[in-house]
Amino acid sequence: MKWFGKCVDYFFTGMGFGAICYVCIMTFLYSGIALTAKGTISILGISGVIGLLSMIFKTDLPMSAAFAIHFVGTFILFIFMAIINQWSINISSIVIFILMYGIIWLICLLEQKKTVDRINDRIKKRNLK
Template structure:
């Protein structure tokens, strides 16, 4: 059973990734384009929902199903965000940007998990060597 704290944690992790991505895109892809209140609020909410959608990876489903649901759901939420903000770019721009950002965020998550596992293993080795 999912706890409220899990939803909150996943939501704010998603907000963090989304906010960072939004600022990076505004800074390097669209320099000079100001962030709007609607843009910021929609990025926070949609990114948080994408974070909650990531909970599917902790569910008891096959990795292929989890990945399929996550990538399709994430893409639909990103399309919704573009529609809400009336950001005028082509579908191919959205798809390309989405795939690039999706891959980069996955690499960051994987590297973070590898780092965490290495730290845990190091502590276990250190603890076992003291026995």
């Protein structure tokens, strides 16, 4: 049951990142195009699967291999999402994908640093007592 809970957590985290990216892209790049139910559902579902794919970083694979698998898997899912939503796949959409992927990575790294710093502070406080 613990594994199922982790899967749900990763799925919803992926959905959150996907929803934020979708809203930002539709607001700033395609402001004249209305959101559709098909688009929203496909974004949330595929983003959730990308979130599940992120569980690869909790395996014993070397970080470079996990990163490569995650990047390629995420890109394939992005292409699938583009096909479902009838988006054009061109150099600008690929650049946007890479940019969003990098931003999400930066957010994750900053969040991990914050967690590590908080744990280190607790250890220091405990050792001072």
